[in-house]
Amino acid sequence: MARQRLNSGDTPSKDLPKPKLTKATLRKAIKLLVYLRPYRTKFIVGMVFLFLSSLTALTFPALLGAMIDAAQGKQSYSWLPADIRSIGIISFIILFVQSLVSFFRIRLFVEVAEKSLADIRRDSYYNLITLPLDFFANRRVGELNSRLSADLSQIQDTMTTTLAETIRQVVLLTGGVCLLFVVSGKLTLLNLSILPVLVIIAVVFGRFIRKLSRKAQDKLAESNTVVQETLQGISNVKAFVNEAYEAARYSRALQSVVKIAVKGATYRGVFASFIIFCLFGAVVAVIWYGSALVALGDISVGDLTTYILYSIFVAGSMGSFPELYANIQKAIGASERVIEILDEQQEDVGLLEEDKVIKNPIEGHIAFENVSFAYPSRREITVLKNVSFEALAGEKIAIVGPSGTGKSTIASLVLRFYKPDSGRVLFDGREASSYPLTDIRNQVAIVPQDVLLFGGTIRENIAYGRLTAEAEEIITAAKRANAHDFIMDFPEGYDTLVGERGVKLSGGQRQRIAIARALLKDPAILILDEATSSLDSESERQVQQALEELMKNRTSVIIAHRLSTIREANRIVVVECGQVVASGTHEELMDKGEGLYHHLYKLQLADR
Numbered sequence: 001m002a003r004q005r006l007n008s009g010d011t012p013s014k015d016l017p018k019p020k021l022t023k024a025t026l027r028k029a030i031k032l033l034v035y036l037r038p039y040r041t042k043f044i045v046g047m048v049f050l051f052l053s054s055l056t057a058l059t060f061p062a063l064l065g066a067m068i069d070a071a072q073g074k075q076s077y078s079w080l081p082a083d084i085r086s087i088g089i090i091s092f093i094i095l096f097v098q099s100l101v102s103f104f105r106i107r108l109f110v111e112v113a114e115k116s117l118a119d120i121r122r123d124s125y126y127n128l129i130t131l132p133l134d135f136f137a138n139r140r141v142g143e144l145n146s147r148l149s150a151d152l153s154q155i156q157d158t159m160t161t162t163l164a165e166t167i168r169q170v171v172l173l174t175g176g177v178c179l180l181f182v183v184s185g186k187l188t189l190l191n192l193s194i195l196p197v198l199v200i201i202a203v204v205f206g207r208f209i210r211k212l213s214r215k216a217q218d219k220l221a222e223s224n225t226v227v228q229e230t231l232q233g234i235s236n237v238k239a240f241v242n243e244a245y246e247a248a249r250y251s252r253a254l255q256s257v258v259k260i261a262v263k264g265a266t267y268r269g270v271f272a273s274f275i276i277f278c279l280f281g282a283v284v285a286v287i288w289y290g291s292a293l294v295a296l297g298d299i300s301v302g303d304l305t306t307y308i309l310y311s312i313f314v315a316g317s318m319g320s321f322p323e324l325y326a327n328i329q330k331a332i333g334a335s336e337r338v339i340e341i342l343d344e345q346q347e348d349v350g351l352l353e354e355d356k357v358i359k360n361p362i363e364g365h366i367a368f369e370n371v372s373f374a375y376p377s378r379r380e381i382t383v384l385k386n387v388s389f390e391a392l393a394g395e396k397i398a399i400v401g402p403s404g405t406g407k408s409t410i411a412s413l414v415l416r417f418y419k420p421d422s423g424r425v426l427f428d429g430r431e432a433s434s435y436p437l438t439d440i441r442n443q444v445a446i447v448p449q450d451v452l453l454f455g456g457t458i459r460e461n462i463a464y465g466r467l468t469a470e471a472e473e474i475i476t477a478a479k480r481a482n483a484h485d486f487i488m489d490f491p492e493g494y495d496t497l498v499g500e501r502g503v504k505l506s507g508g509q510r511q512r513i514a515i516a517r518a519l520l521k522d523p524a525i526l527i528l529d530e531a532t533s534s535l536d537s538e539s540e541r542q543v544q545q546a547l548e549e550l551m552k553n554r555t556s557v558i559i560a561h562r563l564s565t566i567r568e569a570n571r572i573v574v575v576e577c578g579q580v581v582a583s584g585t586h587e588e589l590m591d592k593g594e595g596l597y598h599h600l601y602k603l604q605l606a607d608r
């Protein structure tokens, strides 16, 4: 029987949705079984052991009944000696075999489940990281991550225990019912007329109580939100002298928790009394009728004992089915979602080391020809409209324009995070789509606005640009990026841990690490998404110097926010509302007079 809880201590997996079992959902879930294939021999042996241990469990009631009969000088079965000692020894031998078989069964199942689950985890992770960016735009990454881990834990639970438990209970139930008939048909008919009714009532009632318990949890969560909100905004609460208001709000929330919990407890009490009454009632009925049969000489005392023990087995199996079924349902739902991720269309990026070898070197000439683009998640808004520009190999090209006009989108198209809806992106005069994705991304580096570092050491973070880099190369890159000195100022130098997402470093330091990373990658094309957050003038000078170093000898696309930094660019492309409205050198654009560039430039000068 599923145990009820009226508190909020359930694990997240308990909240996993339970889909209806249909052919389609089953077919999807079954797809995951291919992951068992490499371990099928162990799985089959485990299954055989499982059957053996369930079957041996079924012998005990018969043996114990025979032992009681033997005590009264009766022989229950012709194949079993009628002396207590022999039956006791046989029981212990079977018990020993059962323990041994159970050990191997558990060991094998867990091994198979863990190994195949590791394969599923690895494949879903591989798939996830090779999915196009658009997939992530439509989902919250945290949610995706916790969903996936809850789903996988559910599948793991099912593979390690639920599956085995279900098979065991099916064997015990069918074997138990058959043996009940063998021992006494009359008693079994009585039993079978009571037991299923009880089980059905218990399941329906159980569901009702479970609903109540969920409501209690929701209410508790609501009251916790009050605490959280109040504490987060404690200064507001105090400033408005609203302590009394918040206390009353919390107290109201608590009252509703108590109300629903007490209601739940009432039903639970009724349920428990009902179950106790019925359960013991059934036992009394069976023993009553059984004793009458013994008195009539219809069955022996040993038979009655055997019978009662089998009844306990059968009742236990019946009671365990609702929870097992619910777990299987959840696992099937979980498998469906995992399969969805496994079936998503991946990008054609390779995961092998040799995929990092560049097969089509790019010199650095970039051209956009009438490129139009709308994000797949927001098709109705055309972000880029007929955008055309060109940067020769080694040139510096700047893209400027107001916020939200599509500058970063241009960068995403260069990196081929997305494909244009119409028009062409060309590298060295060849269409981008004719290059393997890995070739493009291996030769384009981006220094983004918000530099994200991984939680390891500075050395590892720089090496992310080229994982095979030697220690010396990392230091050279850091020196060129103006980062070496500040790194050496840390007691642990290059082994300093940067903290989660690089929080232990300042914005300017993070940027210089990102520049060192890009230097190490040594790309043909560089995209600089200039930081909008202002650094102090010393950091800005250091970052600027590092950027100058980085831009040497390669094509640079600078998404510029500070126009002062791009005066020297070979070409400045002015974008407004997704369209190129002007392009030329700084002087040419300024000479034009009242254009957008002129306006923006004047605005920035005025700000200084």
Ligand SMILES: Nc1ncnc2c1ncn2[C@@H]1O[C@H](COP(=O)(O)OP(=O)(O)OP(=O)(O)O)[C@@H](O)[C@H]1O
Binding pocket: 137, 375, 377, 378, 383, 402, 403, 404, 405, 406, 407, 408, 409, 410
């Ligand atoms: N992944 C996305 N899905 C849907 N729309 C997006 C996505 N990313 C950006 N956009 C939208 O596309 C438009 C252009 O965004 P983009 O980031 O390219 O502008 P930007 O010029 O770089 O802005 P900023 O100067 O503020 O960085 C915006 O309206 C933005 O809301």
